[in-house]
Structure formats: C-alpha cells, structure tokens
Amino acid sequence: MAEAVVRCLRDGRLDGEHAPALAVEGSLQCCPLAAGAMLHIAAAFASQVAAGKAQARGLVVVAFDRSPLVYLEFMRRRSLDTNALDRCVRILDCYSDPLGWKQKIQNQQHQGNSAKQFSTNKENITVYRSVKDVTKLMSSVTELGGGFEEGKKYFSVAVDSISSMLRHASVPSISGLLTNLRSHEQVSSIFWMIHSDLHEPKVPRAFECLSTMVACVEPALVDPVCGESPGNLSVLEQNYSKAKFIVRLKRRNGRVKHLYEDLYIEGNDIKFDSAPSVSIEVNQSLVPKAQFNLELSEKERSDRANVVLPFEHQGNGEPIRIYDGRRSLPEAQRDLSLTAPALVDEIKAPKSGTAKGEIHYFRDSDDEQPDSDEDPDDDLDI
C-alpha cells in the first residue's frame, strides 16, 4: 500500500545517513492520478505529523503546480483541522508569482505608494518569487522548516513538481538542491513528483538516483494504437479513473523490494487498493543465465553409491532380483522370461536358472566422472 511509503517517510532518517527520499513519477496519460497520488501522500504524511507519530515536526510543501489552497483544502477533507494545519504545514508558494512579474506590474502601477508584498493573509503560505535562484530557494525552505518549533527539530520537504522547476533551472542545480536537502541535518525526509515523459529519459533517471524509493504511477490500460483511433474514449476514461501504483523500495540490505497497487479516484478522494495481478515481466528480465551446479557433495556421493540399480547383481549371495519398475522384487524374478532382452552388454553367468530372457548388466566405473573428456580410444594400443 501507499502505507509502506508513508511509513518510510514518517520514520525519517537514521543517524549518520541521508534522509529517505521518495520520487513519484507520473506520465501524461495518467496525469491527474499522479497529482492525486502526490496529494494523498502529502496529506497522509501531514496527518502523521499532526498526530505526533513522525520524526518530523512539520512539512514544508514547495508548490509549483497547484495553488497552495488546493493542498490545504485536500488536507482539510482528510480531517486535519485548521490548528493542526497551521502548526504542521507550511507552503512555499511558487505557483502564484514564480518570476515576480505580478509584483513588478503592481509596483509599476502603484509607483508612489508603499508597495506592499502581495502576500495572502494566511500564516502558513509564503510567496516565493525567484524560482530561477535555486540557492535562495534552498535557504527559504530551510528557513521555513526551522520555523516550526524552537530548537533543532526535524522537518520534511515535499516538492511538487520537479518538472515545473526544470523549466526554470538546470538538472545539476536541482539535483544539488535535493542532495543538499537530503544531507541537511534537520531534514527528516523528502519527496517529490516528476512527470517522466516531459523530459529526456535520462532526467527522471537522474532524480531516481537520488531517491531511496521510487513510486511510478502508470496508466491502467496502455493504448496500443496511440492516437490512431481518436474516437476511442474508453481507454482514456479508464486511464483517468484508475492507474497502477508501482513502488520500488531500496532497502538497507542492498536489495530492492517491489510493491504493486492500484490507485483510483472515488468522489473527491484518492484510494489505494492492493493489486490483484502482480506483473511478472519485471522479474523475467532480471533473471540472469544460471548454470547447473554439477558438483556432488559428500553426502550426495555416498547416497549415489548406495543406490540399487535395476538389472544389477547385488553381490550378496542371493538370487538376482531384477526390478523392472512395475512389480515388487520377489515377483519380478519369476517374470524374468517376460522382460525384454534389450540391454545386454556382456555375458555374466547368472545365479538363477532361466535360460531365456536374461539381462546382464555391468555397472560403469564409479571413478569415472560423468561427461569427462576421456577419449575411449586411448585404450587402443596401435
């Protein structure tokens, strides 16, 4: 469930390690669902923080794609009251006026007046006007984060979305920002959203490198003939109402855990469901070419020596018992005549009497390893 992801974020960082980071990747085909997933994770995390269960004391949301009111509204619907919101959530508003144009226009219009900042009356929303300056963004985020509680307390950061940030800043500067945030001593966890098909393939992969968890929101149905049948709205409809939520968790033991879920919209809310069908094609590509282990352990060697082979003289003075696989041993002896005289290597004098239908078998030498490259012609003295 998305629970696992929220739990990881909630638990935060261990001493001496960087903060855990979640990358939510969406695509254009399931764009609203990816946005919904981001809102859900932010809201779930905020409620954990408000309940005091998280390592962080607050959440700083860097909002590029949506107005801050959308976040607050969504969290309110998830039963977070205003007090808790004021206490635990701060939003850095990079949506209303990212490049500072509105303020410039306002300043020009009201040249004589004391130009007040066009700030809202909400306490927990701060407008940020210079998105091209990543260093200043970093300091604003840490400033907001430090303002949650007195003393050195942890806070978490959510960036929504990196794709919008990439319009203004370069990949190295944003990666540097995320790395600095992750290694910042007060940051408990960080999560961001990126739309993978809006960029070159190496860009979302670069951000995946920086993360410890990757959650991909993929369309539920992939349209095989994209765009060729524009009248086919059912696929689009399906893709707008549900999607697959695939999570890759990088664990401390050095392995990667895959989780699969379905995500769908119900009314105004996002819901997660455990997936009925697990995609196995992921694993097929990972299976490398494996060889058979042809060595025998000691136990296996002694077991092999003890195996009673059919058609063989056990050498303990008793009459030959030939087991042909169908009947029990004593009866088979009487049915010797019925067995086919097929496998005859060399004649060995039998102990029991019957003249026809005898099978004589020489066991191969035990010393010879199977598939050894001895040339049988080596014995010839020419």
Place this chain on the structure above:
Amino acid sequence: MAAAGGRTLGRSSFSRATSNPVASSSGASGVKIGPNGAAFVSSGIPDLDRILGGGFLLGSVVMIMEDADVPHHLLLLRCFMSQGVVHKQPLLFSGAMKEPRLFLGTLPAPVSSSKEDGRYRAMGAAASSDGQANDEGLRIAWQYKKYFGDDSRAEHKDNKQEFSNDFDLRKPLERHLLNGQNIECVSIQDADTLSGLQDCCTSFLSKLPRKDGGSLTAGRIAIQSLCAPQCRYFEKDWDMVSFIRSLKAMVRSSNSVAVITFPSTVLSNSFCKRWQHLADTLLSIKAIPDEDKDLAKLLTGYQDMVGFLRVHKVAQTNSQVPVILEASTLSLKLRKRRSLVLERLNQAPVDGSSGPSSAASSSCSSQGSQLDF
C-alpha cells in the same frame, strides 16, 4: 611458463623467458607479474582477482556501471582503496561529495587471518595442488602447459595472501594507516568543469612513470560517480568523454590503475556506449529484488545474495588472446556478513513435477512429429 618449477614440458620456445625472481618482493609492493609482461594489482576482492585473471592490469582503466537502486559499487571501491592503503600504494580519490576525506573513514580493515580463514585457503590451495599432482601423471600436450597459471600452486600461497586481502566490511581501517599515507582527495561536486580533476590526475600520475624493470610502485586512482547529476558539469557530455580519454592515455603510460564508477542510467544511450567503449575493464552492478519467490526457486543461495556483478570486458593489453570467462554474471555475497565473495550462479534443483520436465517432453514430442519422412 618458465616459472613452472620442475616442469620442463612447459618451456615453450614461443613464450617469453621471463625470469620471476621478483615474485617474493613484488608481494610486498602489491604488484604481481603475470604472463606477457603484464603487471597486476589486486582489486581487494580475491574472487574478482581470480576471475579477471590476476587482478586489475596496471595501466588500465576499470569502469564500474552503477545501479541506481543499490550502492554496491561503493563496496568494490572501498575494497580497492583499502587494498591500496594496506600495500602502501599512493592513492588519489575523487567523489561527488563535499568532503571526500570522510569517505576514507568507511574503508574496511583486512580480515585478521584467523584459523578458519587459513583453513579455507589451505583447502582451496590443496585441492588445486592435488590437481597439479594429477597433471604430472596425465600426458598433456606441451603447448597447453603454458596456459596453466601459477596462481594455484601451493608454494605461492603465502605470496598470494599478501597480494590480495580479504576485507572485513564491518571493521574500519585503522587511522594510523590512513594518516601516514600518500592519499589525495578531490571533490568534484562543486566544480564547473573537470579541468581541476584532470590537473590533479596529471600531477599524481607524473610521479609514477612506467619503466621497464624499474621500480614497482603502483598508484591507484579511484573516482566515484563521475557523472552524478549533482555535479555542475553534468550536462557537458563531451567534456566528460574527453576527460576519460585523456585519463586513459595518462594511465596507460604510467604505473597505475584507475577505477571509475558512474551511474550509467543518467547518461544518454549514445554517451553511455562511448563510456563503456572507453573502458579497458568493464563491470556492472545489478540489483536483486527482495523476497522474490521466482528467483528463490531458480537460484541456490538466493537468501545470501546482495546483488549481481557482471563482467563485460577484461583488459588485455599485451596479448591477442582474449580472456574468456566461465560465467559473466556473478552473485555478490557477504560471507559471514563481513567479507565480499563472488560466486557463479547455480540453478536450484528443480521439482520433478514442475515445468521444465514437461517442457522437455513436449519438445520431444514436437520434434518427433517433425521427423516425418
């Protein structure tokens, strides 16, 4: 090989008569002489040395493709650097981090040779020395003798132990070894271009020229995450390629080995291919999924594996004979959670009732129907 003791059969008129008197002294400086005038330094992982045919070739560039999901390239890099420190070889380390010196604190210490490890090595050496004794009895055609390396000989066991150490990944390397040592650290995170790093490498390598039969001081260069996204030169693809090319040229004419790790997924496909082509030895790390029942059924020892290591290319500069590996994918395991071992992948025994047997019978029947004369 002329060094093959009392076996006169191995003396081929085509092999270079290399005298091997430096075998005992080379162990001390951590350089091993191999066939065809090649010199090796240990990678810090004895299994990897064996698989690559002796170790990392001096004068080569080793590139390790990282997997974005797992940090196992750091294990390989740490073992490589620790081996250099243990052998007192000069080391240049560069990483995409603010304080590369802090990374030195994570280097592992060599495993103190306990009785158990000694027994393990003795078993390995004894098995192969038995094999050698049997060879005396078998009549092997003379020209094949020279391909028998002398790594498996029991009398070189002591030298081999010195050449390549097992490292205990849970124990950090002692401080005094790091302090009295020629270790340089360069940070490439805040650099706009790679020219700073290139200058450092040039000055480092100028102290280690290669001379025939000269001093065997070998140097090591370790670069971590060369094209990490947070480096400022990240978008300058051609600059990075030309840096690697000039480093390769400098390393080739000096007595050193360079190990570079890079996250291959953050490069575009064409540049990734260029980087792979520039490598003399190319390894890659692959992540292993956790709690995967299919893989657990397919492979033995799945529980202990931490990842896969693939060997794509092995350096071969002095000879036309390619290195043919038994297996190109190996599993990385932590033996007793502390030292790194590489093993071949072995298929787990298959249930008689499950898939493969029915597949075999169905293929037989289909072939039977085709044989319709």
